[in-house]
Amino acid sequence: MTDIEADYLVVGAGAMGMGFVDQLLTDSDASVVMVDRRHAPGGHWIDGYAFLRLHQPAAYYGVNSRPLDSGARDEQGPNAGLIELASRDQVVGYYDAILNQRFLPSGRVRFFPMTEHEGGGEIVSRLTGERRTVRARRVVDATHLSPSIPAHHTPDFEVAPGATCIRVNDLPALARPGADYVLVGAGKTGMDTALWLLENGVGPARIRWIMPRDSWMLDRAHYQPGQEHLGEVLDTLANEVEAIVESTSLEDLFERLEAKGCRLRLDPSVTPAIHRCATVSKGELALMRTITDVVRMGYVRRIEPGRIVLDGGEIATRADTIHIDCTAPGINYRPTRPIFEDGRVTLQHVRLCQPVFSAALIGHVEARYGSDAEKNALCPPVEPPSDTVGWLRMLAVELPNRTRLITNPAINDWLAGCRLDPLAGRIRNVQPTDTHELMAFARYMQNAPAAIEKVGRLLAEITSSRT
Template sequence: MDELDVDYVIVGAGAAGMAFADTLLTETDASLAIVDRRAKPGGHWNDAYPFVRLHGPSLVYGAESRALGSEAIEAVGINRGLLEQASGTEVLAYYDQLMRQRFLPSGRVTWLPLTDYADGIAASRITGARTRLCARRKLVDATYADTRLPVTDPPSFDIAPGVRCIPPHALPGVREAPDGFGILGAGKTAMDSVVWLLEQGVARDRITWIRPRDPWLLPRENLQPSFDFFIPTVGAMAGELEAARDAASIEDLFGRLEAAGLLARILRTVTPAMYRCAIVSAPELELLRSVKDVVRLGHVRAIEAGRIVLDGGSVPTSPSRVHVNCTADGIPRRPPQPIFQGERILLQHVRRCSPCLSAAFVAHLEAAIAGEAEKNAMCRPVPAPDEPLDWLRMQLEDFANRRAWSQSPELQAWLANSRLDRFSGIIARAVREPTPERLAILQRYREAAGPALTRIAELMAGAQAGAALEPA
């Protein structure tokens, strides 16, 4: 068996693994082996549906060393007027170029595609060749938050013979117009599928949407990390804190966030039971609201020839309808673990809903700080959200990290100059280029931060105490 000695073995060439590797290349002289079961870098983007776009601006996605897109404004389409969002094809091309034009020419990266990794052994899926990988410094696991997609994860429900049930990526391949479409799921993939169908001219009354839980959504207009959008973007950050500071209860908190335009829901008459950082623009939300045939009977248990069986009942269907399976878990919620674990680094988010920045920041800590305890103190994991209460949990963990980072001028400077953390950058620029309106927003943010975090912790403690009293 061949043996390869490198400083770091990175398992996973998705967004997190590539961002981590890129920062290590910049800030150290380390050698790297990157292992992935797919043929090309980019992780789940290799399996994405054709009409997918980045859910956030291209400006803050990818790796530190290479921009993905620019501050260009979308001139056409449903999100015109907002910062551009790369298509899935553009994201894959970006990672391919990053590997071919930066990583491999460095002479410090060994790329092992189509390769499985277990217990120190890399096994080629093509030749079966096995190579022992020896990490002189550390093994980096970039798969802990691996994305689950309908095309790669089989449905968890039974499908009768003759039923047409497809993943979203097969929608553009539908050749004969069906009697209607059934969208199964309530997450961002389901929302993208609904919007795409409506944009193709499918009548809204030909869409049945099975939503087990309605989601709280983040308005895209508030998440524009460009200095030109400083007022709405940083104003929204201040508004979140003010809503938390003044909330009398968790219900009141979400009411305040919605009233201030900081969270949205598809139907105002239905209380959301899900929060997963999904982002929508006002025009997208209008399209989602136009679908009236919505089924709220829980999760799909089976699709039979004439009905869809759900937790709480059933609804009619037929073999002439196309059912679109959007029920994969996306980013599974896993228990947080220490990121630095001796000879192992377990990549997790350290900023809410920010996989690329999180991985790059962890790599910077690895390069800049020697002590493991100090590094872990700087990066408490921020777990993937699932329920509305996670909005509060993420705020607490996110601010705990920000507070720790604020004690280090070096980390503050790194963040302010980070391509992936434009929020810190535009705040730093506002301090350098003050106007009364910018200063007023920054003052609101500073004044609300402490009381808001105290109140969020109180609300969380109350919710947890109430849950402990509930019967099992």
């Protein structure tokens, strides 16, 4: 058994683990041992399906020290006119470059792939069985929010002999002219799969979409990088807090958000229950709306040749139909815990739907601030939302913290230089003549305190109605 000494043992080399270590290298002289059970950095991207892409602009993803995007706009397809979306292969290659061109050459990072963490400082190679003990000041858990992904997901429904049900990862290798397709699942994976089929020539009449619950979606156009788009981003944030202040219930809130252009849905006649930060362009939404055979009969219980059994009944299919399992939940929802504890850092979200920014901020706070109490005050964790109530709970933590960060001079200075923060640097560049941006920011700041209060009241009413 070999002993290794380091300041930090980081368990997990996915997006959050890489983001934390990158910021630690920038802000300190700490040494790091990273371990990951996969063969390379990149986390779930390594096992992603071939057509997996970021839903958000690539400018907001990756590590703080190096851009992922080229700044180019998509010139064709449903994302035309908007900043490019990085592909699976781009993201995997990016993290490989970060490891081999930044982390390892620093001399302060050692990376052990194909290695399991067995608790404490104990690690073991999955290839050789060799055991090592890492003596570190802190163990950093970058796996707390590790996702459940399509490549490894086992569906909750039965598949009878003779029925074809495949994982999304297997779809591009499938060649069956004239087949009918059934998508099972309404989340981001289902959206990606629907768009991939349509963009590759499958007619919408050959696609059936089983959707137990609909999703609220964000409009990607409202979150574009670049100074020229700041006014639209600030308008969106200001409209959100105004909608919260004006709302009388959770249902009324989302109707107001939709009316202000802050939320999108697939079918205007169906009220969504899911809110997981799925982000689409209006072109993608229009394409998905061409699929008119949408089944809303609850969850699938059993798939048989020629028949699907659901909570609300059964539907007939062709015996040779290809069913595609899009039900992997993504993030594994686990209770939040303090991010900074004695001997431990647990990476979690501190800002709405921005895991890589959260990891960078946690790395900065870890390197530059003193006690765990002080650090936790700056970084209260927010639980990623799974539904509309979860989104409201997340806002109850995230809205006050957003105000706390932008009014903290030292943190705000860091935010202004952080490429993963979509606002601070651009706000600092606003000129006195930029009246649109100034008015939108003033609207946000004016309504934020009342929005925080209203979120608390709405949550209390929801809790009361359920008891």
